[in-house]
Amino acid sequence: MNKLWGGSQRDDSRPGSSRDAEDDTTPSEHTRLLPNRVESAHYLSPDDPAVTPYNLWSVRVLRWATLLFALLTFAWWLILLLSTFVTPPGFHTRGSGFFAFSYSSLALANLLFTLVFFAIPSKPVRVCSILMGAVLLIDTVLLIAVEKTRYEEGWVGMVSVAWALLMAIWTLVTDRLVQWGKNEEEQRLTGRAETRRTLVEWTAVLVSTLSVVILVIVLILMTLTLILRALDAGLAPPGKLYWVDGDKYRLHVYCHGNQTHSEGMKLPTVLLEGEGPVEDGLWQLADNAINNGSISRYCFVDRPGFAWSDTAPSPLSAGMAAEAVSEALARAGEDGPWVLLSAGIGSIYSRVFSARHGEDIKGLLLIDPLHEELLDGLSDSGRGFLLWIRGILSPLGLDRIPGALFKGRNKEDRVWGQSAYQTGKYIFAKLQENLVAATLSKRDVASSRAIQVQDVPLTVVSSGDQVREHSDWENLQRDLTHLTHQLRHWDIVDDAPHQVWNTIEGREVIEKRLRQLVHD
Incomplete structure (x- = not known):
C-alpha cells in the first residue's frame, strides 16, 4: 500500500540532542511542512487498481443490466435481420423493414459502446446522449403522428424506435451514475476526486466521443429521411x-x-x-x-x-x-x-x-x-449483397436528401419516378x-x-x-x-x-x- 511522502525518518530523540531545542522553532528542511494526518497513511494512490467504481454494488448492477439489455437488443436485431430473407409470423412490415433494422442497430451500437467504455465516463458522451435522445423522441413522434409511416412501419418499427429511445436514456443515466460512483470511490480511497486522466483514459474518451458523435450524425440523417417520407405521404395514389x-x-x-x-x-x-x-x-x-x-x-x-x-x-x-x-x-x-x-x-x-x-x-x-x-x-449473390447493403444504408438518405435539397427531386420522383x-x-x-x-x-x-x-x-x-x-x-x-x-x-x-x-x-x-x- 502506497503512503503519502513525508520528511526524514532519522531518530533525533537521543538525550541531549540539539533537536530538542528546535521543537518549537520555525520548520527547517529537516521537518514536515504540513501536519502529519494519521488517516492519510491509509489512502491509496489514484492509479491503484483498487480505486474503481466497480466497488459499488449499484455500479455493478448497472453494468449487468446494460449487458442484459445488449443481449436482448442483439436478439431483436437478429430477428429483424432474418426477416429480410424469411419473414417470421407477425414480423411483416408493409414498408421496407430497413428503418426498424437501423434503429435496432443504433440501439445495439450505443449499448456496446457503453459497455466497452463503462468505467470511463465523460461529459462529451453525456452531451451526445442527450442530443441522441432528443432526436429519437422526434423520430418517435414522426412515426406515430404520420399515418403513412405508422402504417408502413407497424408495431415492429414502433418497438424498434421506442427501444432505441429508451436505450439512449439508459446509457445517459448509466454514464452519469458511473461518474458519481467513480467520484465517490476516489474520494473515499484517495482523499479526493481525481481530475487527471492517463493517456489510455484520454484515448478511451476520444474514441467513445467520436463513436457517439457518429451515431448522432447517422440518427440525424435518418430523421431527415423520415421527414421526406412524411412529406411523400401527402402524394395520393391515382387509383x-x-x-x-x-x-x-x-x-x-x-x-x-x-x-x-x-x-x-x-x-x-x-x-x-x-x-x-x-x-x-x-x-x-x-x-x-x-x-x-x-x-x-x-x-x-x-x-x-x-x-x-x-x-x-x-x-x-x-x-x-x-x-x-x-x-x-x-x-x-x-x-x-x-x-x-x-x-x-x-x-x-x-x-x-x-x-x-x-x-x-x-x-x-x-x-x-x-x-x-x-x-x-x-x-447472383454479389448482386444480392450489394442490394442488401443499399437497403441497410437507405434510411440514411445519402442520395435522397441531396436530391431533394439540390436537384429539385419532388414527391413524384421519389414515389414512382427517377428517384x-x-x-x-x-x-x-x-x-x-x-x-x-x-x-x-x-x-x-x-x-x-x-x-x-x-x-x-x-x-x-x-x-x-x-x-x-x-x-x-x-x-x-x-x-x-x-x-x-x-x-x-x-x-x-x-x-x-x-x-x-x-x-x-x-x-x-x-x-x-x-x-x-x-x-x-
Missing part, C-alpha cells in the same frame, strides 16, 4: 389500394378508359407490367395510346414494394406476385379480357399471369423481355426478386411455359442496342417468340435502348403492335 394475401398487405390498382368501343364492341383491357413502377414510362405510353385511339382502356397493378403498393413478406416469387396481382384485380372488379403489355423482367410476371388466366388473355406484347435463362444472373430506386421499399422488392430468381421464380416460369395457351397472339419488340451489345440476346429473344404458336410480329428497333419506348421509333412500333392486338 385505389386493395388488400391481398389474407389481408397482409395492399396493392395499388389503377384503370383508365372505357372498355366498350364506340361501335358497342367490348375490347380487351391492356394490363401493364414493367421492370419497376409502371408509372415511370409505360403509364405515359398507355395514356398516349388511348388519346390516339389505339386502345380504349388500360390497367396496371403496382407489384409489391413499388410506388404506392406495400411490400410483401419474404420470400416472394414471381408466381406469388402474379397471384397477388390477380387478387387485387378481382377485388377491384376487373375481370378482363386482357392484352398483356410488359417490359424487361416484367415479362416474367406477365407470362406467369397469362398461363394462369388461360382464355382471358387475348394477346401478349413483350418489350425486350427477360429470358428465364438470365434469372441465374439476376440471383424511386433509392427508396427502401424499391430496394427491398429488388432484393426479394434476387433471392428467389433462380429457384422459386424460375420454377414458376418453367411451369407457366408448359401450361401456356398456345393460340394466344404474341408480339415481341426487342432493343437493337441490346442485340448488338450482348451476343446471346438475339437468340434468347428468338426463343421467346416461340412461347405460343401465334407469333404475329418480332420487331428489332434499331438504336433503341432496353427501354424501347424512350425512342420515337420505339413508341411508334409499340403502339402500332398494341393496336393490332387489341383490335384483332
